[in-house]
Amino acid sequence: MNFSRLRTTSKVTGEWKYDQPVANKSGLLQVDAAPDHKLYWEEYGNPDGEPVMFLHGGPGGACAPPMARFFDPKRYRVILFDQRGCGKSEPTVASAGPQVALTNNTTDHLVDDINKLRDALGITGRMHVFGGSWGSTLALTYAIRHADKVASLILRGIFLGATEDLLYMxxxxxxxxxxxxxxxxxxxxxxxxxxxxxxxxxxxxxxxxxxxxxxxxxxxxxxxxxxxxxxxxxxxxxxxxxxxxxxxxxxxxxxxxxxxxxxxxxxxxxxxxxxxxxxxLFLEPDYIVRNVGALKGLDIHIVHGRFDQVCPLSQASRLVAALEEIGAPPASYVKTDAGHSAMEGQTVLALTAIMNGLPRIG
Structure with missing residues (x-):
């Protein structure tokens, strides 16, 4: 039997619509003291475009330049940043050890960091918030607390963080x-x-x-x-x-x-x-589902791989059911023939299409 034509990976190959952009600028923003947490950030795309705040997964996963390829560089101003303790932020667990890097490293701190970064970069109005896996958890938590700053939520690989979700993995x-x-x-x-x-x-x-x-x-x-x-x-x-x-x-x-x-x-x-x-997750049990009412009125889009084994599809279905119960179903809910990673072909196509079809801010 000839296996030469079988696909050996489900990772993205030729599905990207946009070439890899070069960052316009980057920097370190101090957001805390004792320890002096500094966030590494990069800006891509149109400096005068609609702002997109990209929230990476993990926690602790960090960002990488290909994450800017989901977005039309002529339309969007894309902000990638590494959350506390990881990537190019300072201090990291690897460089300073967990006793330092995990101090003042909670969900509340990360939510506050988003607003500090917004302010430092001069984002004053609503923005698109794009998050996958743990990034979806953080995006939802941010939107629950700061809905007035969110134009739309684009969520991939929903992670609600219940005990059974962690036990499954x-x-x-x-x-x-x-x-x-x-x-x-x-x-x-x-x-x-x-x-x-x-x-x-x-x-x-x-x-x-x-x-x-x-x-x-x-x-x-x-x-x-x-x-x-x-x-x-x-x-x-x-x-x-x-x-x-x-x-x-x-x-x-x-x-x-x-x-x-x-x-x-x-x-x-x-x-x-x-x-x-x-x-x-430094959240009250079932925090997102219990507070889903705060999301009513937001433009919400969900992409989830049917074969996701990190965050099984049932988590997305549970979130969608909670939104439907309050009369606020997501604007789109796409189930791709993919796993968990954002870098799988069908998921890349779905996320890019959603970003291209979003109503413009203002």
Missing amino acids: YQGNAATFTKTPYALTEPGAYIAYPDEWKAFVEVIAPEERGDIMGAYKKIFDMVPASQAERERQLQAAVAWSVWEGTISNMIPDNADAGKFGEADFALCFAQIEAHFFANG
Whole structure:
């Protein structure tokens, strides 16, 4: 049988409508002291265009220039920035350690940072807010609190952050893995990625697998006293990061983990995520669904991959149902034949089409 024509990845190839733009300008904005959190930001597109605030995933995922390719550079002024503790912001978990970079690093701080960045960049009216995965959580939270500053919400890979959502991704059958590693004892992303799951689970000792997230957090909270402990912490961070990076794509590229396998990225990504997840995202339980009424009147667009195993489609369906219940259904709800990543072909096409069809601000 000839397998040469089978697609080996679901990542975007020729689906981009716009070429990679060059940033107009960039900078560091100090948003806090003790520690001195500084946000790295970049501006793309039309400096006089409609503002788009891009909120990356994770928490701790950071931005990259290709994220500016969803937007017509003649129409939009696109702001990419790295949230606290990651990317090119300062200090990062990788450079200063979690004890520093995770101080004053909560959802409330991140929401306030968006307004500080708005003010610093002279954005005075409404703006489009574009967020995927954790970025959708942050975008929704921001809009609930500051609806007067939002023209539209463009959301991808909805993440509501309920306990069952986290257990689906990180716990799965880990408690029974030692005895029956391939038994489908609990729902979870491991069902579609058994080999990758094995690598993730086996970082943790069998007796600690009843709480995988807690076991990883214990390693991340350790202050390494030896080279062996530093290596153990890095091993755990890379395993956490690669697990999410791999299952983000419907067809993963197992030969190349990309940024998820890089030490600095993995340390930031894994430790910030574990910090937020251990603290319930620093939100009251079911915060978004319970406060969805504050979103009434906003232009909301949702794109979600049908085969998403990081944030299963049920999360988007739950949000849509809550919006419909208050008489505010989303303006569009697109289910793509894709996984979680924004960088999958159908999702790129859908998000670009939505941005091109948005009503103009003002």
